[in-house]
Structures are given as C-alpha cells and as structure tokens.
Amino acid sequence: MFNKSGSSDHQSAHDTASERSRAPRSPQGVAMVGASIHMDGRLSGEEDLLVEGKVTGTIELKKNTVTVGSKGHVMADIYGKNVVLEGKVEGNVYGAESVVVRRSAHITGRLVAPAVSLEQGGYFSGTIDMDSETEDLKKSFGQPQAAPKAAPAPKPAEAAETVAPLLKQPNKS
C-alpha cells in the first residue's frame, strides 16, 4: 500500500518534506508511479500524481491533480480535484472540478465531475455525469463543487475510429 497522506500526528513537517523529496518524480517534478511499478491498495496524498504504471485499488487525491499517463493502467476508482486521463482506466472517476479525457484514453466506468471534456473529435461510450449537485460528488467531496469554466481547447482531432460493420441488412418496409 502506498499512503502519502502525511496526516499522522507524529509526523513532522520536516519529515513530510523529506519524504516528498525522496518520492519518484516525473521530469515535471510531479510525484510519479513509474511504468514498471505495480501498486495494490489505497493510494492517497496531498500532491499531484502521474501514473504511468499499474495501480489496483483506490486513488484518493481529492485536492490535487491526478494524471493517468498514456502508459498507465488503473484498475481503481479515482478521486481527484482535477483528473486527466490518457491511459487505461477500469473504474469510476470522480473529479471535484474537472475530468479531461484525451483521445488515447480507454475508460471503462463512469466519469463524474462538474465539467468533463473530451479531446476534440473524440468519441466515447459510457456514462458521464456533469452535475455539481449530484449525490456522487457530494459523498466524495462534501459540498457541491463550483462548476469551472469550460476546459481549454483540446488538441486537434486525429482520424475517427471506425464503427463495426453490420452483419445483417435492415428489413425493407
């Protein structure tokens, strides 16, 4: 289990800072679960996180940004202030402010946030709940979250996926 909540009474601010300085980091300085790492359990903390490895369980970083990178595979519910999805997620995703889905993402589960954006030209199947007053968000984050302005314009679209061909002709009326 990887618990970075840092909320225990006996842990000093110095210890926390020291621990943070030792945590694996992305080139951008964000805490990172690397591509070769497989974590199982409840992952929590108070800093932004990039997942490029495999995480099973729950990710709770309710005041921070969680990014599932293009190599990341998360089999867990994700709770974040802002969540960016580029890789594979099997679980529900709750964003206190926003969820951004890139074209490379493969999601199986619900996306719940006051604002959900899908990269321009992208397609999806599944459930998206963009209601700041929904019970799911109240339970996850407390009071209703203020809906932020629309997310910044996503990157240009790539070629659209194809729809599976039909095997049977429609009936004539």
Next chain:
Amino acid sequence: MIKTATPAVRGVQTPLLGRLFDAIKEDQRLVVVDFGTGSSAILEALQTHRVRLDAMAMAEQLPGWTVLETQEERADALANYFKGFQLESADWVLCWGLLNYLDAPLMGQLAQQLLPHLKPQARIHALIEYSSSTMPATPARYQLSFEEGKAHLSMESSSTTIASPRYTPKRLEGMLTGLKTENTILLSNGMQEYIFSRA
C-alpha cells in the same frame, strides 16, 4: 445489394433538435441517453448544464444482436445491455440514424426496453432516411454543432451504401410500441427528423 460510394460527410440543420435545446430550463438536471457514440461535440453543447449523458454506442452492438437466432435471445441481449448502464429516467433520447438499421421485432424490443427509462415528458429525437433509396452500409457517426444559433448535425458515413428501408411515420409508430410521433420534419438532405414521446 451493397454499392461502393465515395466517403461522405453530410450536414443538415435540425430544427426540432434546436427546439429541444431552447427548452432546457436554467437549473434543470438533464438526463440524456445517446444511442449513438458520444462525441466531444455533444459534451461541449451540454457543458453549461447539469447533465448526465449515457452514450450507449448501440450501432457497435448490432452485429452481435442481429446474428442471434431467436427473438428471445435478442430481447435478452438488449435487456442485458440496458442493465449495464444503470440508466436514470431520461429527459432526452438521441437516436440518430439507428432506426434505419433495425427490423420491426428489434425496434419493438428497443422501445420495450426504453419505455421504463423515460420520464413522462421525455422526448426521443430521431433521424431517419426518407427520400433516398440508399443509405450508408453502417450507421453514421454524428457531430453536433450550432451555426448562428441553429442546431446542425454532420454525418460521417461509410463509403458503401445499401438500400434504405425508408420507414414512413406511420410504419415507425407501428413498430415503436408505446411511443407516438409528436413532430416530424423532412430535412433538406432528405432525412426525416422526428420527436417521439410516450403514447
């Protein structure tokens, strides 16, 4: 008979869909079931509202359903697919092009599955091929946009065509048990735009 044609992107103004958007109330929680594949465009169009959107991508399931041998098997497959979404009662159902590809029994089963998930005032917005004797061999994907405030749907369709069933309003009502045509318009591209509601 399948004919090869050049890939087409067709677009058309959809006044009845525009009226649905115009009627959204300020603080309404809108529950939308999209039988098609959800797109960034529909999300953007709904983003200023409190919305639940279930994109069911039914076209991608059709090949599996249509090869099932008995009506009971097809009904079960459809029912199980609906169960997987745990739908809330819907205000809108978006059904763009799909009905062209369903035969009478499957259309009846679809209506039967849908009815329990409709609010009393729910509206089903549908587009059907009507004037043309052919249609894309597979269901098109639709992109919603607003041009000068008017709703506009663009269709990305496959490069082959098949005969269109050209369902009439009366025929559709006969197959969609429990639903009635509330309004219908022939669009400039030859498709028929419908609003269905509970009968």
